[in-house]
Amino acid sequence: HSILSDLPILPLAESFALTEAYNLDTFPEKVNLGQGVYRDEECQPWILPSVRSAEEFLHRQHLNHEYLPIQGAAQFSKEARNLLFSPQLAQNENIASVQTVAGTGANHLAALFCARYLRPKNVFISDPTWDNHHLIWETAGPDIKRKLYPYYDPLTRSLDFDGMIAELESSAEENDVVILHACAHNPTGIDPTHRQWEKIAEIVVKKRLFVVFDSAYQGFASGDLDADAWAIRYFYSTLFGDASLPTSATPAGMFVCQSFSKNFGLYGERIGALHLVTPPSVSPQGAYTHLVRLIRAEISCPSLFGERCVHTILTDLELRSKWEEDVKTMASRIQGVRMSLKLELENIGAQGNWDHIGRQIGMFSYTGLSKTQVQRLKEVHHVYMLENGRMSLSGLNGKNVAYVARAIKEVVD
Numbered sequence: 001h002s003i004l005s006d007l008p009i010l011p012l013a014e015s016f017a018l019t020e021a022y023n024l025d026t027f028p029e030k031v032n033l034g035q036g037v038y039r040d041e042e043c044q045p046w047i048l049p050s051v052r053s054a055e056e057f058l059h060r061q062h063l064n065h066e067y068l069p070i071q072g073a074a075q076f077s078k079e080a081r082n083l084l085f086s087p088q089l090a091q092n093e094n095i096a097s098v099q100t101v102a103g104t105g106a107n108h109l110a111a112l113f114c115a116r117y118l119r120p121k122n123v124f125i126s127d128p129t130w131d132n133h134h135l136i137w138e139t140a141g142p143d144i145k146r147k148l149y150p151y152y153d154p155l156t157r158s159l160d161f162d163g164m165i166a167e168l169e170s171s172a173e174e175n176d177v178v179i180l181h182a183c184a185h186n187p188t189g190i191d192p193t194h195r196q197w198e199k200i201a202e203i204v205v206k207k208r209l210f211v212v213f214d215s216a217y218q219g220f221a222s223g224d225l226d227a228d229a230w231a232i233r234y235f236y237s238t239l240f241g242d243a244s245l246p247t248s249a250t251p252a253g254m255f256v257c258q259s260f261s262k263n264f265g266l267y268g269e270r271i272g273a274l275h276l277v278t279p280p281s282v283s284p285q286g287a288y289t290h291l292v293r294l295i296r297a298e299i300s301c302p303s304l305f306g307e308r309c310v311h312t313i314l315t316d317l318e319l320r321s322k323w324e325e326d327v328k329t330m331a332s333r334i335q336g337v338r339m340s341l342k343l344e345l346e347n348i349g350a351q352g353n354w355d356h357i358g359r360q361i362g363m364f365s366y367t368g369l370s371k372t373q374v375q376r377l378k379e380v381h382h383v384y385m386l387e388n389g390r391m392s393l394s395g396l397n398g399k400n401v402a403y404v405a406r407a408i409k410e411v412v413d
């Protein structure tokens, strides 16, 4: 008998398991709409031309492979901060940034920090959400109660804004954490309007909540990097950006978790950043050293390649404008296949209303298909997507969209 033999075998995380199953499938018309990764019109991984140029530039520099500082490269973190907050706001001294192991590492570090130093009673997580939010907070903060706030109304297939506000109003306590998706909400593809964000900010102030923004899709909601950072900049300016605000009138702080996996196509390079915002008159320096200490224990220091790529692109005028074009290319191709799928479903008369597919934004469509329908799509039609009905649209192209629409028709009719 051993403690180890008592541990049950756990299932693999769903999106990774789907990819494995898809790879083993020998059916020629199979379609992968599972993992949230961008694919080009041929459904192949896309190396962004700006990233390719940066790689070639870096290769010619014959750089060494020394350790980075524990907090990562300062010049990288500065550019990451500028991109998110705008260069003007990013100069303020109440934002401190560290380099992380992609968006997951940023979320995990934020959770670890909160569990250890903020010690909230509850963390509020959107229902539904990226499933890793649950696992991250469960493992990093087992003493923090995970509570769901309503986000999606299946009847109207739109944001359940009243439900969200009512839950925060009635259940959130001072110092609790609320996780907000900065844009292109995963999995629903539905974001609050500016007016709704303003209301959410009001609740955050009133209840003195600690916000953790998760920004994994900057550029994917609208194709415009600034427009997609609106909510973060609004929260920063109204809650933390005014030096005349007394500390008693501001929340304790805010984290922003930033991923470069999607908008640079650097998935496997694991590059991201975590930004800590403190009230205007409070220095982030003490908290920053605690973040650095947690990083030291976890990874000693982060990795080089992704940081070099992102920094090179963001600081070179020509590469940067090439990259902004690349982001638009990805956002608009996804928007294109989104509309073709909707039209195709309507044209062939698939039962039901498909307007929501066209209304949703970002990388995904929350189709409204049931678990059994999703299962049948996989087993009968070799079309792979998440059990909750989330479809990663970039797996569609001009050649397979009709096939996918027919498969959906078959399972809903």
Ligand code: PMP
Pocket: 036, 101, 102, 103, 104, 105, 107, 130, 181, 186, 214, 215, 216, 259, 260, 261, 262, 267, 271, 272
């Ligand atoms: N947050 C959300 C909402 C996501 O969808 C993702 C990617 N699936 C991430 C964070 C983190 O991704 P990564 O660790 O690859 O940067």
